[in-house]
Amino acid sequence: QSALTQPASVSGSPGQSITISCTGTSSDVGGYNYVSWYQQHPGKAPKLMIYDVSNRPSGVSNRFSGSKSGNTASLTISGLQAEDEADYYCSSYTSSTVVFGGGTKLTVL
Amino acid sequence: QVQLVQSGAEVKKPGASVKVSCKVSGYTLTELSMHWVRQAPGKGLEWMGGFDPEDGETIYAQKFQGRVTMTEDTSTDTAYMELSSLRSEDTAVYYCATPSTIVYDFWSAPIWRYFDLWGRGTLVTVSS
Numbered sequence: 001q002s003a004l005t006q007p008a009s010v011s012g013s014p015g016q017s018i019t020i021s022c023t024g025t026s027s028d029v030g031g032y033n034y035v036s037w038y039q040q041h042p043g044k045a046p047k048l049m050i051y052d053v054s055n056r057p058s059g060v061s062n063r064f065s066g067s068k069s070g071n072t073a074s075l076t077i078s079g080l081q082a083e084d085e086a087d088y089y090c091s092s093y094t095s096s097t098v099v100f101g102g103g104t105k106l107t108v109l
Numbered sequence: 110q111v112q113l114v115q116s117g118a119e120v121k122k123p124g125a126s127v128k129v130s131c132k133v134s135g136y137t138l139t140e141l142s143m144h145w146v147r148q149a150p151g152k153g154l155e156w157m158g159g160f161d162p163e164d165g166e167t168i169y170a171q172k173f174q175g176r177v178t179m180t181e182d183t184s185t186d187t188a189y190m191e192l193s194s195l196r197s198e199d200t201a202v203y204y205c206a207t208p209s210t211i212v213y214d215f216w217s218a219p220i221w222r223y224f225d226l227w228g229r230g231t232l233v234t235v236s237s
Contacts, residue, residue: 034220038224045204045228046224051223089154091224096219098144100154
């Protein structure tokens, strides 16, 4: 089972918006509305930021939003802040298993 | 407040086995579907497998089948992940993770939509 495809890195300045893509297939991202996104700071466990494509867990800033079109999901972070600098991973349910993306390093310039 | 408390770091030789534990507090293990995710140094997250509490079966990622065993001790609310025939590529941080809610599809198969509860991770180093 292949990992979902994410850009290795993205960057933006404080206050700007960035979008991270996550491309899969019709068997995972395109086949289910069960895409989730995780934020991971160095040495820490991943933190759930978005679930079911576009829902935010309680306590997550509304600067984080998710969407999906076909086999590609996207995470958008608006009003970039220094603390948003981290690695971001997408994930999708797929036929009784789970697949993650390779991860994207977000740098806040 | 739910917490997943993992066992400490391990150093193992190639060919050996390692068993990592994950103790649940604030919930009972039977209410959860425990999964294991690993992360090699500088690499991404990799799902290893997860437990279906509906039928009591564990589903393993194809890559690890035959080499990983996930078990649970409900008397102590502790989940275990044992990986055998260790090689250097197995050096990684191993996380236990679980969704706080589980939904099922029409055929009563669990749909693992997300993981909102994570342990802090256990570093397993495989080195001769």
